[in-house]
Amino acid sequence: MPANPKLQRLFSALLILALPGLSILNAGPAADLLRSEAGPAEFDFAAPAPSRLENSPLSQPRLDWLNARKLYSDSAYKPGKQSRVDTEHSKVVLLQGFHWFADDYWYHPPKGWWGVLADKAPEVGRAGFDLVWFPPVSNGSYYPNQWYNLDSQWGKKEDLLRAVKAMHGAGVKVVADIILNHRNGTRDWADYTNPDWPTTVIVRNDEWQGSPKSMYDDEGQGDFGCRDLDHRAPVVQDDAKVFLRWLRNTVGFDGWRYDMVKGYPGYYVGMYDQASNPVFSVGEFYDANRQLLANWIDSTDSSGDKKNAATAFDFTTRYNLVAAVENERYELLNDNGRPSGLLGWWPAKSVTFIENHDTSPRDVNFLPNASQEYRAQRLMGYAYLLTHPGIPSVFWPHFFDWGADYRARVQALINIRKSAGVHSTSRMAILAATNELYAAVIDGDESRVVVKLGRNWGWNPGSGWTLAASGDRYAVWTQPLPK
Numbered sequence: 001m002p003a004n005p006k007l008q009r010l011f012s013a014l015l016i017l018a019l020p021g022l023s024i025l026n027a028g029p030a031a032d033l034l035r036s037e038a039g040p041a042e043f044d045f046a047a048p049a050p051s052r053l054e055n056s057p058l059s060q061p062r063l064d065w066l067n068a069r070k071l072y073s074d075s076a077y078k079p080g081k082q083s084r085v086d087t088e089h090s091k092v093v094l095l096q097g098f099h100w101f102a103d104d105y106w107y108h109p110p111k112g113w114w115g116v117l118a119d120k121a122p123e124v125g126r127a128g129f130d131l132v133w134f135p136p137v138s139n140g141s142y143y144p145n146q147w148y149n150l151d152s153q154w155g156k157k158e159d160l161l162r163a164v165k166a167m168h169g170a171g172v173k174v175v176a177d178i179i180l181n182h183r184n185g186t187r188d189w190a191d192y193t194n195p196d197w198p199t200t201v202i203v204r205n206d207e208w209q210g211s212p213k214s215m216y217d218d219e220g221q222g223d224f225g226c227r228d229l230d231h232r233a234p235v236v237q238d239d240a241k242v243f244l245r246w247l248r249n250t251v252g253f254d255g256w257r258y259d260m261v262k263g264y265p266g267y268y269v270g271m272y273d274q275a276s277n278p279v280f281s282v283g284e285f286y287d288a289n290r291q292l293l294a295n296w297i298d299s300t301d302s303s304g305d306k307k308n309a310a311t312a313f314d315f316t317t318r319y320n321l322v323a324a325v326e327n328e329r330y331e332l333l334n335d336n337g338r339p340s341g342l343l344g345w346w347p348a349k350s351v352t353f354i355e356n357h358d359t360s361p362r363d364v365n366f367l368p369n370a371s372q373e374y375r376a377q378r379l380m381g382y383a384y385l386l387t388h389p390g391i392p393s394v395f396w397p398h399f400f401d402w403g404a405d406y407r408a409r410v411q412a413l414i415n416i417r418k419s420a421g422v423h424s425t426s427r428m429a430i431l432a433a434t435n436e437l438y439a440a441v442i443d444g445d446e447s448r449v450v451v452k453l454g455r456n457w458g459w460n461p462g463s464g465w466t467l468a469a470s471g472d473r474y475a476v477w478t479q480p481l482p483k
Helices: 005-017 029-038 060-072 112-126 157-169 234-251 266-276 290-299 315-327 372-385 396-400 404-420
Strands: 094-096 131-133 173-178 255-258 280-283 311-313 350-352 391-395 428-434 437-443 447-453 466-471 474-480
Touching: 060 234, 094 396, 112 157, 157 173, 157 234, 173 234, 173 280, 234 266, 255 266, 266 280, 266 290, 290 311, 290 315, 315 350, 315 372, 372 391, 372 404, 372 447, 372 466, 372 474, 391 396, 391 404, 396 404, 404 447, 404 466, 404 474
Parallel strands: 094 131, 094 391, 131 173, 173 255, 255 280, 280 311, 311 350, 350 391
Antiparallel strands: 428 437, 437 447, 447 474, 466 474
């Protein structure tokens, strides 16, 4: 940089004019400074580099990416032994910590959604949630651009870090929403920065018409809103592992929720889990066919015991449960004495839910104005999920936004699960599954639980049981197990 003060001012003005979207015709004071100070001096400036502002060596996302590469590349980092909570006998309960209308397009809390999560952390911990699922951390959210740019529509990086720390302080592990199937460019469709990639990471049959692309077609389902990535590319594999390790060890996340895993084979999820050592891993394989769900889980772990296989959201159970409570057709929950969803086949790997951000109606006015019948049916769903095997998940607005009474009823069901010691592979039996009546008995470590759903008001489990919770068309009884 020139040492002369006059030249320093002129150099600064030229830097301002080099910003994208500015010109000497509209740059205001910077242009005036350039005109007034130029005088007769002559300068031999090098041609500006074609890189964008976000690609500057001084930008925080770039510094974070370069530092992560030094710390967490395969040559520098060796993952430890995995210690998972999504296994046999798991007692964890998951909270989905957001909904579609919590980002800054709709909602404007002072510190963004991360600030809300940080402030609510003590309540989340006291409620008995063991895991909380955060929305995507990168700028662009579900259509990420710079992976390492953590200033997003959910809030600023510093508030994200505060939220993770606050959850840990409340005894809650934090799950990051990971989008590896697709990615957008920094300012365009495919100008990848932080991490920097060539366009050859884009699968050959992607709808993007540019070139060059990969020599291979997509291995799964495509996404028309973003460029689909070729996970066969070494740079994609390497940078995905580095990014997850950075989120795990520098940002502080404990586990992963993999978005749109239909887009690439489960083998890669297993690779990325092994490389990053999460305590919890769940995939969004959006399909109600439980055989396909089970096949995907199986593909994420090549070992015989499948202990470190990812879990999957149990869409089969979700759709069967909604149909059952909406139509009083409880035979839909019974498959020859076992639950009819993935829950009946592989409960240790089944993350059960009644609603999430994808299944809840996409209408900003729906959640605050949902009918009493809709809310009653979802509460019946929680009575089922929180008393049954599997790893149950609770949707944020159902717990925090539907009033104190509704929250207290969900809380009572969580408390029953915790005190009875019900876990992911608890023994259970279906007692009835007919029109207007579902009943099941579940053994926890401490107590036996009976749950009833439906309009059959006369059914009860008999003597020796204590009514622990009840509401519109559901009831739960408990009985201590003999010691």
